[in-house]
Amino acid sequence: MSVTAKQRCVVAYGNVQAAEHEQQTNLALARWLAQILGWSFADFRSEGWEPTDALYFVPTHTLVGEERADLGISGVEDLLGGYVQHAFMATKAISHPLISRARGQPDGWNPQFAERVREVVLAGLTVFDLEDARQAATEGLRSGALRVKQVQACGGAGQSVLRDTTDLAQWLSSLDASSCAQGIVLEENLEQAVTHSVGQTLIDGLLMTYHGRQHQAQNRHAEAVYAGSDLLLVRGDFVDLLARDLEPQVRQAIEYARVYDTAAALSFPGFFASRRNYDVLQGLDAKGESTFGVLEQSWRVGGATGAELAALEVLRERKAVKAVRASTHESHAECTLPQQAQVLYRGLDSRGDFILKYAQVDDYDC
Template identity: 45%
Template sequence: MTMPDVCAPKSGVVLLDTRVHTPDHEHAVHLKLAEGLARLLGCPHVQPSQPPTASDGYYYLPTETLVDPKRQATLGICSEHDLFGGLVTYPYMATKAISHPLPAGASFPPGWTDAFARQASDALLRGYTVFSKADARNAAQLLLLDGPLRIKPVLACAGRGQQVVTTLDALEPLLAGMDEQELALWGLVLEEDLSEVQTFSVGQVRVAGQTCSYHGTQHLTHDHQGAEVYGGSDLVVVRGGYEALLQLPLEEHLRLAINQAIVYEQAAERHLPGFIASRRNYDIARGHNGQGHLRSGVLEQSWRLGGASTAELLALQAFADDPALQQVRASTHEVFGTPELPTDATLFYQGNDSELGQLSKFARIRDYDHSE
């Protein structure tokens, strides 16, 4: 999918919050992102008093990957030029469930195809997706022959809810708490467990006729209870597509991660009917499996705004402001407390969040490179 030379002008940017509950700090960041996207697109950030329709000509910022292209078309979301995020046809396509094939003879939901996993096989860790408890037991039996496996609920983010099991008996308590109907709709991932893991991010954003691509890493911080949580991302962002990213001097494991993200994305574009995305982000893990072999593979995709999106926005704006700019380093930061902000920080949230306590969220951009 390529950007056309001219994108139709938009009448406004609308934040489309599709979640049951959005924390205060996230809602504040989403509003700031909507304002930034409006500046890029040369239109206002609007909050419609009536439900939007296709005739309004809006650009949307959804809080989640959207499902059902026919329904979204009533809002005017028909291509990647209409939203910052992604759109898929069936619920499971929005999750990490697409990342693995089914075990032999397993049940599956409407729209399922193993063709995605076959095409993307070189970019994946060993694992299975299942849509029933019986199939989960069968998949676990196969994977445990080679070592520990990781149980990954597909709707959880940032590794939450994941468990490592080494025996079939240890699987049963985890399955007992799962709802069969939810499992049949969304799926569950069972995957080889890795040790000594490094996780890389590879992504691309396409807004207002611009494309920029990046690789990066995530860092952790401690919340007010002392738990280790996401603390931000450091990105190297280039103007252009993945081919521009691959022109950088890269370590081999990083070059592999980028190529695996490309293979994964190409499989999605070919085998997920109705898939569109202007924001694409992939987490790639590198580590040792139960037999001690070094493995690398895409863990999951994010076709929606994410933790790195504030940095993505600043990079897009920098490229828009300076046509000669080819590369920047951008970062996001989530700090518990009230730190003294760097002079080059763009603040997206600072306050006493009702759930997390005192929190500051900001982004920075630096190391401008005009070399071609």
């Protein structure tokens, strides 16, 4: 990926259907990025901003179809995020194949992707039809517990674990044709699971490659939700990250993510992304054996983007620095912030609960 540096205007581009806290977080990220780059800033929703040919977009979502051309985006140099031709390609639906003789299949579905990533994902299936969901879940439960996920959900929401026929019946009763048409993933459930984050971010010609861990916490509804990420980001490509002294499981997570990333480039015509983030799960399967698998991709700003921007600021200001440790945090209770913290959002989430989001640099040249 190569770009030509030039003075631009960073535009926060929000999906009007996104939750208000997500739009406000996106505004904060875009405004912070403009400060780091020394560029101007505009909010797409404001009436006062003027479109130019030197815009750099920070969308809340992966761009789909004609949206890219409508915004005048030609490639990775024009946005922090990514582009796909069909909406399902931006979701976890792509990680698994359809069931045999599937009743539901979206336009643009490419079975070659699932084949290319078969060795680096968990055992599972994707469905787009209610009867397909019933069949896949019934058959899948014979091998052990299943984790079922709505593909449009994020941050750990929209998920359930099915352990028996009672769970299955209750889950099926909550579904309808419309929700199934959006896509549902059914995959083996892992215990004692840890989520590795692996990815790359390219901004204004500077490429960062990273690995890290995600954290979860319980909200006041006793649900496990995303609570933040700790990242090690290096200046350069995967070869620069792999040159470091890494634990074997971290290396495996990185290699799995690279396979998934390459498969996307080969399988989805027109796809490009300046932010490529992959969640890789490590845990124990139904037999108690250690298992790895890429869960999903994020070709848009996400929970770890704050850490990426914190690292970007250091790497731009200190040309000799090769590596940065940075983190993001999401708390459902007010807390005392570290002095260097960059607040991304403080307010209510989509359910009316308090949430605080911030990012910070923890160390560099580590």
